[in-house]
Amino acid sequence: MNWSDLSAPYAFEFFRNGVYVATMAGALCGLVGCYVVLRNMSYIGHGLSHSIFGGYAAAGLIGVNLFLGAGVWGVATALAIGGIVRRRPIGSDAAIGVVTTASFALGIALVQRYGSPGRSADSLLFGNVLGVRASDVWLVAGVSLMAVLFIAFAYRPLLFTTFDDEVANATGVRTTLIDTLLMIVLAATVLATMNVMGVTLIAATLVVPAVVARMLTDSFSKMLAIATVIGAISGFGGMNLSYHHDLPSGSTIVLVGTGFFVLAYLGGGSLRRRAGTVAHAH
Amino acid sequence: MRKRPIELAGNAQIVADHITVAYSREPVIVDVDLVVEAGDFLGIVGPSGSGKSTLMKALLGTVTPRSGSVTRARGVTVGFVPQVEQIDWNFPVTVAECVAMARATGLRFPWITKAERVEIASVLERLGLHGLGNRHIRELSGGQQQRVFLARALFTGAKVVFLDEPTSGLDVRTRHEVLHLLGDLNDEGVTVVLTTHDLNGIATHLPSLVCLNKVVIGAGAPEDVLVPDVLEATYGSPMQILEHGGMRVVVDAGPDGTVIPFQRRSGAVGGATR
Numbered sequence: 123m124n125w126s127d128l129s130a131p132y133a134f135e136f137f138r139n140g141v142y143v144a145t146m147a148g149a150l151c152g153l154v155g156c157y158v159v160l161r162n163m164s165y166i167g168h169g170l171s172h173s174i175f176g177g178y179a180a181a182g183l184i185g186v187n188l189f190l191g192a193g194v195w196g197v198a199t200a201l202a203i204g205g206i207v208r209r210r211p212i213g214s215d216a217a218i219g220v221v222t223t224a225s226f227a228l229g230i231a232l233v234q235r236y237g238s239p240g241r242s243a244d245s246l247l248f249g250n251v252l253g254v255r256a257s258d259v260w261l262v263a264g265v266s267l268m269a270v271l272f273i274a275f276a277y278r279p280l281l282f283t284t285f286d287d288e289v290a291n292a293t294g295v296r297t298t299l300i301d302t303l304l305m306i307v308l309a310a311t312v313l314a315t316m317n318v319m320g321v322t323l324i325a326a327t328l329v330v331p332a333v334v335a336r337m338l339t340d341s342f343s344k345m346l347a348i349a350t351v352i353g354a355i356s357g358f359g360g361m362n363l364s365y366h367h368d369l370p371s372g373s374t375i376v377l378v379g380t381g382f383f384v385l386a387y388l389g390g391g392s393l394r395r396r397a398g399t400v401a402h403a404h
Numbered sequence: 405m406r407k408r409p410i411e412l413a414g415n416a417q418i419v420a421d422h423i424t425v426a427y428s429r430e431p432v433i434v435d436v437d438l439v440v441e442a443g444d445f446l447g448i449v450g451p452s453g454s455g456k457s458t459l460m461k462a463l464l465g466t467v468t469p470r471s472g473s474v475t476r477a478r479g480v481t482v483g484f485v486p487q488v489e490q491i492d493w494n495f496p497v498t499v500a501e502c503v504a505m506a507r508a509t510g511l512r513f514p515w516i517t518k519a520e521r522v523e524i525a526s527v528l529e530r531l532g533l534h535g536l537g538n539r540h541i542r543e544l545s546g547g548q549q550q551r552v553f554l555a556r557a558l559f560t561g562a563k564v565v566f567l568d569e570p571t572s573g574l575d576v577r578t579r580h581e582v583l584h585l586l587g588d589l590n591d592e593g594v595t596v597v598l599t600t601h602d603l604n605g606i607a608t609h610l611p612s613l614v615c616l617n618k619v620v621i622g623a624g625a626p627e628d629v630l631v632p633d634v635l636e637a638t639y640g641s642p643m644q645i646l647e648h649g650g651m652r653v654v655v656d657a658g659p660d661g662t663v664i665p666f667q668r669r670s671g672a673v674g675g676a677t678r
Contacts, residue, residue, distance in 0.1 A: 160496075273514075274514050275511070277512075278507060279509070281497075285495050285497060286492075288484075288486065289486055291466050292461075292566075294481075336496055339496060341540075342501050345496050
């Protein structure tokens with residue numbers, strides 16, 4: 123395969139848009155996913171995307187803007203999960219399971235009863251990168267910028283709250299506010315990337331780059347950087363591979379990420395041991 | 405409830421005024437009065453489930469009393485060193501990142517600034533952790549790990565440092581190192597409040613103690629508090645105090661006050677022989 127073959131799909135606007143969105147969405151999910159994984163909330167991406175599907179159907183039914191309706195629904199769901207976890211003696215996995223599956227069930231019931239309000243239910247469930255419009259590119263870019271600004275400005279309180287929320291609270295960090303803002307960013311991330319990855323695959327794009335990064339480093343700041351880069355490469359590489367091998371784009375993006383996981387699993391230990399030896403030698 | 409920062413009388417830094425705390429119907433601590441003064445080196449002792457950690461959390465402001473109030477003097481900042489069992493040792497933070505995260509209020513750069521690196525190196529050196537800033541927290545020994553979280557508390561400029569069971573799981577030598585370190589910090593003006601269930605290893609070495617079992621049973625210097633009546637009321641079983649080389653040693657006692665050595669119950673089988 124030569125360069126002209128590789129660059130051929132870039133002649134199409136839909137493909138360029140798809141690559142932009144997949145790369146940004148991969149980086150965004152990689153970045154935000156670090157907090158998800160370290161808070162032991164890996165299931166939340168899966169749950170929130172299902173929940174937002176419910177919001178999408180409900181918004182169509184009551185005639186409000188689908189994106190706005192689904193967004194408000196997603197944020198409300200994320201806040202409900204956070205609130206339940208803080209106030210009740212149940213784990214985050216159980217809270218996510220109850221709230222999001224109920225929302226998804228409602229969405230399925232509404233779509234079944236009244237029909238899909240906009241984009242096909244299939245494209246929401248399984249993603250449709252090739253149907254990405256220019257507005258989707260701007261949406262993912264906007265949410266990415268919001269997430270980066272939030273993490274940059276709240277880096278330390280976010281890290282402190284993620285690591286040890288009780289001590290952070292005792293030291294004066296407004297942990298409830300930090301948790302709430304993170305949940306809003308997470309809901310926006312899921313909402314913006316859902317068209318690309320689909321409800322069923324979004325959890326992987328949130329979790330896999332962060333897990334790979336965790337296997338490669340013991341430093342939090344490096345973990346954020348590595349997960350962001352791996353997410354972006356997975357999105358970019360997955361899109362291109364999917365075109366040339368006629369594979370579903372969402373699945374290919376996830377499989378590229380999984381390839382990184384396998385490599386990290388097989389080689390990460392020796393990499394870290396070598397890094398440790400170098401560090402200790404100083 | 406956040407503690408209200410106000411002017412307190414004398415050297416008082418934190419005052420608990422008749423606080424009762426409950427997580428459910430049954431209160432964990434009842435009607436506790438406690439004043440933490442500048443320069444205190446205070447131990448809260450009591451059996452498991454006596455409410456030591458809850459009282460500490462109430463003083464820190466992370467638990468809201470059902471009744472009563474906790475007041476913190478204006479300008480008094482606090483640091484908290486949690487029990488090592490509560491820490492996620494697989495969390496990806498280096499020692500330097502762990503210490504730096506404590507400066508989390510106000511608008512700050514996400515990265516550790518050059519000036520902060522110097523401060524972190526200084527606080528690590530002060531606590532005997534020189535050169536360990538780039539190591540992962542799991543790679544340290546038990547005593548070093550405890551000192552990292554003490555460094556984190558000090559890095560905020562805390563005037564009062566709370567430690568929840570700081571010597572839990574440490575060997576005798578490391579326990580003494582930690583205790584001496586806390587003594588040095590106290591000499592430098594840091595108020596230290598800790599919980600412990602270790603009467604002989606820790607409590608007897610502290611200048612002032614509070615014996616707690618849901619309510620305050622006794623408070624004062626060890627020679628006033630570590631006495632059979634107070635200890636029996638605190639722990640629910642008779643205890644005796646032995647003097648050894650000027651040190652007070654607390655031991656279990658029989659109903660008549662005599663020291664009872666540990667004996668196997670009759671019929672208990674030890675080992676695999678038959």
